[in-house]
Amino acid sequence: MIPLVAGAVLNPINSTLIAVALVPIGHAFGAGAEQTAWLITSLYLATAVGQPVVGLFVDRFGARRVLLAGAVLVMIAGIGGMLSFSLDWLIGVRVLLGFGTCAGFPAAMAVLRKRADAAGQGVPSRVLSVLAMSSQTIMVIGPTLGGALIAIFGWQAIFAVNIPLAGASLLLALLWVPKDDPATLTKARIDVPGILLFAATLLTVLLFLMAPALGDLYLLGVAVVLAVVFTATELRTRKPFIDLKMLGGNRPLLRTYLRQALALLIVYSIMFGYVQWLETARGMSESGAGALLLPMSAVAVLAAAFGGKPSGIRVRLIVNSLALLAGSLLLLVVGNGTWFVALVGVAAVFGVGQGLTSVTNQTALYSQAPADQMGTASGLFRTAQYLGAIGASTLIALCFGNQATSAGLHHLAWALAAVGVLLLAVTVFDKGLRKPRVGISAAEDAG
Incomplete structure (x- = not known):
């Protein structure tokens, strides 16, 4: 478990450390909120495209090899971030971090599924809870840790910290992750055309979503054409990059992806939008804004601890939806003069949603995805998560503008409340949550 957790937390820690660094980085390079938002978006673009690709590599080449390669990339990115030549350079570093940190989650899920199936076990709820709790804890303490690092060493420290973290992940994977089957290297076949078409389609859609405008509507037309070509290619390929037939027949899995995207859109809007508001409108320091989210961390960890059981998934997901909706509505009464304790309470409400979101949907994913495609399915799960994160970045930019x-x-609260209503509806009416099954095939789950 230790090396799997060490690899899996590299992505969430890099997703959240940046939250309190946007303002000082903007001051260092004379950039506004719309420009520094690319530090968030660049990592999510790379992760959204890279997760299913790396998940496929896990399925075809083995989890250990992919974990080691990812750790090396993260260390290189950490060194690059310390150089900090320009804002564009840092955006490029974040892209490299996005690709490097893609390895942890799909590799962990693939190893867990393989070992559990070999032992004849069902859903390893305790291990899934630990994995989710680790990521949730890192996600919420990230701003606090980032604030402390910036206060002591400067904002470059949020990049430099990747060097020891990735080094530890590399060492632990070498020591304790089981070696991959050598035969997988000779049997592995990669659908390169499928990967390229998927990446081009997703990037085209995301480029439009990040700054939607009437003049850029042509991008959606291009995305539709690419999607048609991608679909035709994958349906004709014997070993496709993404098994569209499996996904088309596995509607519960598709709904799990949708729930994860909607929930994380709300969570990341708070992680970044709320923190920026605290620093700018309330005049709090980076470390102070990060510390205010500590109650959110505590609540999220407690919620995640009770969210990994294989039974009662539907009830917990409904509670999660209600918590995120309630928190969004509470933001409507928050202002420059709001009592400090009330600000802490609002963060704690979102902590319930954040703690339940990933661990419960992750448990549903484990039950719904085919065992031999767990890496790719887990990668798509993270793609859905970061589509939500990119949506959050877009919403923040539209609602806040330059300040x-x-x-x-x-304005952000109203938008998040609408997302919360949709999330609640998707959850309440999902009959597939009532009887999750492990190891199902696409044909068995066609209903």
């Missing part, structure tokens, strides 16, 4: 104000925060 985070209370009026902008209220």
